[in-house]
Amino acid sequence: MVHINQNYLKLKAGYLFPEIGRRVSAFAQAHPEAKIIRMGIGDVTEPLTPAIIAAMHEAVDEMAQRQSFKGYGPEQGYGFLREAVAAHDFQARGVDISADEIFISDGSKCDTGNILDIFGSNNRIAISDPVYPVYVDTNVMAGHTGPADASGRYEGLVYLVGNESNGFVPELPTVPVDLIYLCYPNNPTGTVASRETLARWVQYARDNQALILFDAAYEAFISDPAIPHSIFEIEGAKDVAIEFRSFSKNIGFTGIRCALTVVPRQLMGRGAGGEKVSIHQLWNRRQSTKFNGASYVVQKGAAAAYSPQGRQEMRGLIDFYMNNARLMREELTRAGIRVFGGVNAPYVWLKTPNSLSSWDFFDLLLNKANVVGTPGSGFGAAGEGYFRLSAFNSLANVQEALQRIHSVL
Numbered sequence: 001m002v003h004i005n006q007n008y009l010k011l012k013a014g015y016l017f018p019e020i021g022r023r024v025s026a027f028a029q030a031h032p033e034a035k036i037i038r039m040g041i042g043d044v045t046e047p048l049t050p051a052i053i054a055a056m057h058e059a060v061d062e063m064a065q066r067q068s069f070k071g072y073g074p075e076q077g078y079g080f081l082r083e084a085v086a087a088h089d090f091q092a093r094g095v096d097i098s099a100d101e102i103f104i105s106d107g108s109k110c111d112t113g114n115i116l117d118i119f120g121s122n123n124r125i126a127i128s129d130p131v132y133p134v135y136v137d138t139n140v141m142a143g144h145t146g147p148a149d150a151s152g153r154y155e156g157l158v159y160l161v162g163n164e165s166n167g168f169v170p171e172l173p174t175v176p177v178d179l180i181y182l183c184y185p186n187n188p189t190g191t192v193a194s195r196e197t198l199a200r201w202v203q204y205a206r207d208n209q210a211l212i213l214f215d216a217a218y219e220a221f222i223s224d225p226a227i228p229h230s231i232f233e234i235e236g237a238k239d240v241a242i243e244f245r246s247f248s249k250n251i252g253f254t255g256i257r258c259a260l261t262v263v264p265r266q267l268m269g270r271g272a273g274g275e276k277v278s279i280h281q282l283w284n285r286r287q288s289t290k291f292n293g294a295s296y297v298v299q300k301g302a303a304a305a306y307s308p309q310g311r312q313e314m315r316g317l318i319d320f321y322m323n324n325a326r327l328m329r330e331e332l333t334r335a336g337i338r339v340f341g342g343v344n345a346p347y348v349w350l351k352t353p354n355s356l357s358s359w360d361f362f363d364l365l366l367n368k369a370n371v372v373g374t375p376g377s378g379f380g381a382a383g384e385g386y387f388r389l390s391a392f393n394s395l396a397n398v399q400e401a402l403q404r405i406h407s408v409l
């Protein structure tokens, strides 16, 4: 019989969202009349905007004609999209990133997992706690960890704890590490990293010859002009960082699928003999071999987000979700809850009242307010006692959910 990848058997995951689903459907079955409002999952709710729809329709029409039909595209993405990203997301902010340093893909979840293909198995890896679970699980699958302990922490990973005393922005590691995952604006805590914080990380990476994997999936939600949108806004970052961006949350592409990874040409890793090796070349080789490019129609849609109309429509979507986040912050604060995030990110991270555990608070909201959120403990041991609510919802749902939550607290 075939041997399996034994590392998969170490995984604790597949627990959080299935368990939420189990509790919600048990409640719904027992209370068929309850109108449950879901504020748990980080998925957008608003439809595609007109500029994007028009561009995608046009692209389908091109595919329908022999003269303009397209087969396989470049594995790295079409030039029109890479150029638009470089110009608008980076050069316009004074960041020197060129189109050939941008790799278009079908998602940041895939990219943050796939990137491990090009790194060795003996790196020390630092991951925040609480955290987007993909970073942890992909390292477990790749055999970079030992087994998990009772709190769900894997042997071999360096956990960077976020808590109230550091405002859920973890400090630098106290032991040397090689690979560091950072996500700002953060999922699940909704917090952001200041320019000073990011500069400290870049300096740490330069001093320790470490590499930062920077997940900027929520950069478009930043409202504070002092907060960097890209790690490459920090001087010296091009020698020590890879950045992931996604069209999922800013233009509602969670179901359409398009993202990008920035790998600077000058970024180097080390071979077994100590020689310098281009990370850009390795990623290019990896993508050319295992990936056949994102869909032309999808890339046309993503590029339309950079047109003046597309920009304006994207702004409208973000303002809509961030107004929800503002209402959530205000109403929860009025209800006596301590809240984090929700200013530069579409997530509100709250401290459970009366020291309830994350799951006890989940049950309270589900049973009494018929509102579904996400227990903080599902994002890591340090998330225990906290809870995440997502601003991705209709205004009516947000208003009703807040009213119900307030009335049961």
Ligand SMILES: *Cc1c(COP(=O)(O)O)cnc(C)c1O
Binding pocket: 042, 106, 107, 108, 109, 110, 132, 183, 187, 215, 217, 245, 246, 247, 248, 249, 253, 254, 258, 259
């Ligand atoms: C939603 C999200 C992404 C985007 O993933 P896609 O695969 O591009 O949809 C990336 N990172 C984090 C932390 C996210 O929450």
